[in-house]
Amino acid sequence: MTTAPIAPARHSDPQMSANTTDMMRQDTAASQPYAIELRGVSKAFGPVQANKNISIKVRRGTIHGIVGENGAGKSTLMSILYGFYRADAGDILINGKPTEIPDSLSAIRAGIGMVFQHFKLVESFTVLENVILGAEGSALLRPSLAKARGLLKDLAREFELNVDPDALIENLSVGHQQRVEILKALYREADILILDEPTGVLTPAEADHLFRILRGLKEQGKTIILITHKLREIMEITDEVSVMRRGEMVATRQTQDTSPTELAELMVGRKVLLRVDKTPAEPKDEVLRVEGLRLLDSQGVERLRGLDFGIRAGEILGIAGVAGNGQSELLEALAGLRPAEGKAWLHGQPLPLSGAGCDGQSRRARRIAHVPEDRHRRGLVLNFHAWENVALGYHNDPAYNPTGWKMNNDAIREDARGKIESFDVRPPDCWLKASGFSGGNQQKIVLAREIEHEPDLLLVGQPTRGVDIGAIEFIHQRLIRLRDAGAAVLLVSVELDEIMALSDRILVMFDGRIMGERLPEATDARELGLLMAGMA
Amino acid sequence: MSKPGKLPHWADVTLVPLTSVLIAFILSAILIWAIGESPWAAVKLMVEGAFGSSYGWGYTLFYATNFMFTGLAVAVAFQARLFNIGGEGQALLGGLGVALVCLYIPWPHWSLALIAACLGAGLFGAAWAFIPGYLQAKRGSHIVITTIMFNFIAASVLGYVLVNILRPQGSQDPSSPRFPSDIALPKLHEILSPLGIPFSTVPPVNISLLIAVAMCFGVWFMLWRTRLGYQIRAFGESEPAAEYAGISPARITIYVMLISGALAGLMAVNSVMGEQQRLVLNAVEGAGFIGIAVALMGRNHPFGVFLASILFGFLYQGGAELALWTGIPRELIVVIQALVILFTGALDNLVRMPLTRLFAVMGAR
Numbered sequence: 077m078t079t080a081p082i083a084p085a086r087h088s089d090p091q092m093s094a095n096t097t098d099m100m101r102q103d104t105a106a107s108q109p110y111a112i113e114l115r116g117v118s119k120a121f122g123p124v125q126a127n128k129n130i131s132i133k134v135r136r137g138t139i140h141g142i143v144g145e146n147g148a149g150k151s152t153l154m155s156i157l158y159g160f161y162r163a164d165a166g167d168i169l170i171n172g173k174p175t176e177i178p179d180s181l182s183a184i185r186a187g188i189g190m191v192f193q194h195f196k197l198v199e200s201f202t203v204l205e206n207v208i209l210g211a212e213g214s215a216l217l218r219p220s221l222a223k224a225r226g227l228l229k230d231l232a233r234e235f236e237l238n239v240d241p242d243a244l245i246e247n248l249s250v251g252h253q254q255r256v257e258i259l260k261a262l263y264r265e266a267d268i269l270i271l272d273e274p275t276g277v278l279t280p281a282e283a284d285h286l287f288r289i290l291r292g293l294k295e296q297g298k299t300i301i302l303i304t305h306k307l308r309e310i311m312e313i314t315d316e317v318s319v320m321r322r323g324e325m326v327a328t329r330q331t332q333d334t335s336p337t338e339l340a341e342l343m344v345g346r347k348v349l350l351r352v353d354k355t356p357a358e359p360k361d362e363v364l365r366v367e368g369l370r371l372l373d374s375q376g377v378e379r380l381r382g383l384d385f386g387i388r389a390g391e392i393l394g395i396a397g398v399a400g401n402g403q404s405e406l407l408e409a410l411a412g413l414r415p416a417e418g419k420a421w422l423h424g425q426p427l428p429l430s431g432a433g434c435d436g437q438s439r440r441a442r443r444i445a446h447v448p449e450d451r452h453r454r455g456l457v458l459n460f461h462a463w464e465n466v467a468l469g470y471h472n473d474p475a476y477n478p479t480g481w482k483m484n485n486d487a488i489r490e491d492a493r494g495k496i497e498s499f500d501v502r503p504p505d506c507w508l509k510a511s512g513f514s515g516g517n518q519q520k521i522v523l524a525r526e527i528e529h530e531p532d533l534l535l536v537g538q539p540t541r542g543v544d545i546g547a548i549e550f551i552h553q554r555l556i557r558l559r560d561a562g563a564a565v566l567l568v569s570v571e572l573d574e575i576m577a578l579s580d581r582i583l584v585m586f587d588g589r590i591m592g593e594r595l596p597e598a599t600d601a602r603e604l605g606l607l608m609a610g611m612a
Numbered sequence: 613m614s615k616p617g618k619l620p621h622w623a624d625v626t627l628v629p630l631t632s633v634l635i636a637f638i639l640s641a642i643l644i645w646a647i648g649e650s651p652w653a654a655v656k657l658m659v660e661g662a663f664g665s666s667y668g669w670g671y672t673l674f675y676a677t678n679f680m681f682t683g684l685a686v687a688v689a690f691q692a693r694l695f696n697i698g699g700e701g702q703a704l705l706g707g708l709g710v711a712l713v714c715l716y717i718p719w720p721h722w723s724l725a726l727i728a729a730c731l732g733a734g735l736f737g738a739a740w741a742f743i744p745g746y747l748q749a750k751r752g753s754h755i756v757i758t759t760i761m762f763n764f765i766a767a768s769v770l771g772y773v774l775v776n777i778l779r780p781q782g783s784q785d786p787s788s789p790r791f792p793s794d795i796a797l798p799k800l801h802e803i804l805s806p807l808g809i810p811f812s813t814v815p816p817v818n819i820s821l822l823i824a825v826a827m828c829f830g831v832w833f834m835l836w837r838t839r840l841g842y843q844i845r846a847f848g849e850s851e852p853a854a855e856y857a858g859i860s861p862a863r864i865t866i867y868v869m870l871i872s873g874a875l876a877g878l879m880a881v882n883s884v885m886g887e888q889q890r891l892v893l894n895a896v897e898g899a900g901f902i903g904i905a906v907a908l909m910g911r912n913h914p915f916g917v918f919l920a921s922i923l924f925g926f927l928y929q930g931g932a933e934l935a936l937w938t939g940i941p942r943e944l945i946v947v948i949q950a951l952v953i954l955f956t957g958a959l960d961n962l963v964r965m966p967l968t969r970l971f972a973v974m975g976a977r
Contacts, residue, residue, distance in 0.1 A: 438858070457853045
C-alpha cells in the first residue's frame with residue numbers, strides 16, 4: 077500500500093516505462109523478499125540483557141510466529157520494532173532498506189502496525205473516531221471520517237472485518253474491539269502487522285474468525301507477525317516460526333516441518349510435559365454448596381445469574397469460559413470480596429455471602445484460601461518484601477502475631493524462608509520486594525502462602541497466567557497434590573488446556589450462567605468452545 | 613513505556629532529597645546575588661544564626677519540634693495514601709484542647725499537666741481529623757477536600773471560642789488568659805543543666821522536643837512492628853490487596869486519620885503550652901502546612917521526618933536571622949523556603965530521572 081511506483085525518468089516512451097516499472101517492482105520484490113530483517117539487535121536494561129544479538133528475517137507476505145516463554149524478550153523485540161525502545165546495537169531493515177525507528181510515528185511511517193494485547197482505544201468514542209484518532213489529517217474531521225467510512229466498508233467486504241462504524245467501543249465485544257485495532261493499523265496503511273497475544277481474550281470461534289482475517293490480509297500481500305505462547309495457533313496459522321529463549325533467537329523453523337513438542341522443547345530448553353500426570357480423583361464429602369448465587373456489579377448489571385453447584389473434598393472443579401463471563405465475580409463472591417445474593421454452605425454450615433462474616437478474614441478463618449486472578453492487584457503488595465507478603469491475609473495468625481497487636485517479624489521471615497524453599501521461589505531471597513520477582517515466582521509466593529495453610533477449599537483464578545512453562549508444570553503439580561491431600565479446589569482459567577488437564581469436572585460459564593457440566597475425558601475443546609460461546 | 617531501571621534504595625532516600633535541597637540553595641543564592649547581597653555572607657549568617665550558638669540551636673530545635681509533629685501526622689496518613697492537608701486545623705484544635713486542660717483544671721505539677729495536655733491535644737486533634745476520615749471511609753468524600761475545608765472551619769471555631777468564651781473580661785485581644793505559671797514546661801536548658809551542659813535560657817525549646825523525638829520512634833515502631841502498621845501499609849500500597857487480606861479499608865482510613873490528627877494536635881503542646889503559655893488566634897503559624905513539605909522531603913519515613921524537621925527548623929531560624937541582619941527582605945526568605953519545598957516536594961522527578969539515568973549508565977559499565 078505504501079510502495080510508491082518508482083518512475084524512471086530517463087525513459088521517454090511511456091508504454092515502455094510502465095513495463096519497466098512493473099518489471100523493476102517484481103525485481104525488487106524478488107531480490108528483497110524480506111519485509112523485516114533484523115541483524116544483531118541487542119537491548120539491555122541495566123544488567124539485564126533483554127535481547128541478545130537477535131537476527132531474524134520475516135518473508136514478505138507470510139505469517140511469521142514468534143514464540144517464547146514470558147520474559148524471553150518477545151515484547152522487548154517488538155517494542156524496538158515499534159519505536160518504544162531503541163536497540164543498543166544492530167540494524168533494522170524494512171523492505172531491504174536500513175531504517176531508524178526512534179519513535180512509533182516512524183514505525184507507522186515505515187508501514188508497521190501494531191495490535192497490542194491491551195487495546196488502546198477510547199471507550200467512549202465510536203469506531204470511526206477511534207480509527208482516525210492520531211491520523212485526523214486536517215483540523216476538520218469530516219473528510220477523514222468520510223474516508224475512514226469508505227475504507228471500513230471496503231475492508232469489511234474484503235476480509236470479514238465487519239464492525240459497525242458508528243458503534244461506541246464500550247458496547248463492542250472484545251473480538252470486535254480487536255478488529256478496530258486492526259482497522260486502525262490498516263487505515264494508517266500498515267504493510268506489516270504485529271499482533272501481540274491476540275487470542276488471549278477471544279472465544280475459540282472469535283479466534284477462528286481472526287485467523288480468517290489474517291489469512292485474507294496475507295493473501296493481499298501483507299506481512300503478519302504473530303506473538304503468542306499458544307503452540308496450537310502457531311501450528312494452525314503461521315508459515316514460519318521463530319523461537320526465543322532468554323533474550324536469544326534460538327531457532328527458526330518452517331511451520332510444516334516442526335511440531336508442538338519440538339517448539340515447546342526449544343522454548344524451555346528441555347523436554348516438557350504438556351499433559352499433567354494425575355491419578356483419578358477420589359472425591360469425598362461435599363465441602364462447598366452454592367445455590368442461587370447472583371451478583372450485581374456497581375452499575376447494576378447482573379454478573380452472576382443464579383448459579384447452583386457443589387465441590388467435594390479431593391476434587392478439582394474447573395470453571396471454563398471466556399474472560400468476563402462472570403468467573404471473576406464468582407471467585408470474588410466466594411472469597412468474600414464482593415457481596416452477592418443466594419445461599420452457600422461450607423461443610424453444611426451456612427457461609428454468608430454479604431454483610432457480617434463476609435470478608436477475607438472470616439473466609440480464612442473457615443479455611444478457605446484464595447489465589448486471586450490478579451496477583452499484582454490483589455494477591456501481593458508489590459512494594460512489600462517477599463516475607464511481608466507471606467503474612468498478607470494471615471496477619472492475625474497466632475504464629476505471626478502472638479500478642480494480637482505486635483507482629484513477630486522474625487517468625488514471619490523464618491516461615492517465609494521455608495515456603496520459598498519448598499516452592500522453589502527464585503531468587504530465594506525473602507528481603508526482595510515482590511515486584512522484583514518474575515511472574516512465575518510471584519505466583520509461587522502466592523500459592524505457597526495459600527496452599528501451606530492447608531485450606532479445605534482453595535479458590536484459584538488463572539494460576540498460570542503470565543507464568544513461564546517451567547513454573548506452570550510445578551504449579552499444576554502442587555494443585556494436584558493439594559487435591560490428593562483432600563482439599564476441594566475451584567479452578568477458574570481461561571486456558572482451556574489447563575482446565576482440561578487439571579479438572580476432575582468442568583463447568584462452563586457464559587454470561588453469568590452455567591452452560592453445562594462435562595467430564596474432561598468425555599468432552600473436547602470444540603464442545604467446550606461452543607458452550608463457552610453460549611451455543612449449547 | 614520506557615523505564616530506565618530503578619534507583620537503588622539508598623540513593624532514593626539520600627541522593628534525591630540532598631540534590632533537590634542543593635538545587636534550591638543554588639537558586640536561592642542566585643536570587644540573593646541578583647538583589648545585590650552576597651550569597652556567601654547570607655549562608656554564613658543563616659548557618660551561624662541557626663547552629664552557631666545554643667541560642668540559635670534552641671530556636672532551630674523549637675521549630676523542628678513543631679515540624680516533627682505535623683510532619684509525622686502527614687507521613688502516617690500518607691503511609692495509607694491519605695493526603696491529610698488538615699494538619700493546620702487539627703493543630704489548632706489541639707491547641708484548644710491544651711488550653712482547656714491547662715485553664716480549667718488546677719494541676720499540682722507540670723508533669724501531670726503535660727500528660728493531660730498531651731491527651732487533650734491528641735484527642736481534640738484526632739476528633740477534628742475523625743470527621744474527614746469518617747466521611748472518606750463511609751461516604752467517599754475526598755479527604756484532601758474535606759481536610760482543607762476543615763482548616764477554615766477550625767480557624768473560625770477557634771476565633772469564636774477565643775472571642776466569645778476564653779477571652780478575659782475587658783481584654784481587646786482575642787486570646788485566652790495566661791496559663792498558671794507553675795505548670796510551665798521545663799525548657800531545654802533546665803533539662804540540660806543538671807547534666808552540666810550550658811544552654812541558652814532564651815529560646816522556647818522545651819521538653820516537648822523529647823516527646824517529638826519519642827513520637828518519631830513510636831511512629832516507626834507502630835508502622836513496621838505492629839499489626840496495625842502492617843495493615844496501614846498494606847492498605848496504602850494496594851487497596852485491593854488489603855481488601856483481599858480482609859483488612860477493612862474503612863476502618864484503617866478512620867484509624868489512620870485518628871492517629872494523624874492526634875499527632876498534629878500534639879504540636880500544640882510545644883507551641884501553646886511550651887511557648888506562648890496561652891492560646892492565641894494563629895497559634896500554629898503555618899506549621900501544619902510545613903508538615904506536608906517535611907513529610908515529602910522525609911520520604912514519609914519517621915527518621916526522614918526527623919531530619920527534614922531539623923532542616924526546616926534551620927530555614928526558619930536562619931531565615932529570621934537573615935531578615936534581622938541584612939537587607940534581604942522577609943519575603944525573600946519565604947521564597948527560599950518555598951524553593952526548598954518546590955524542589956524536594958513537587959519537582960521530585962526533576963532530580964530523580966537524571967539520577968536514575970546516571971545510575972543506569974554506571975550500572976551498565
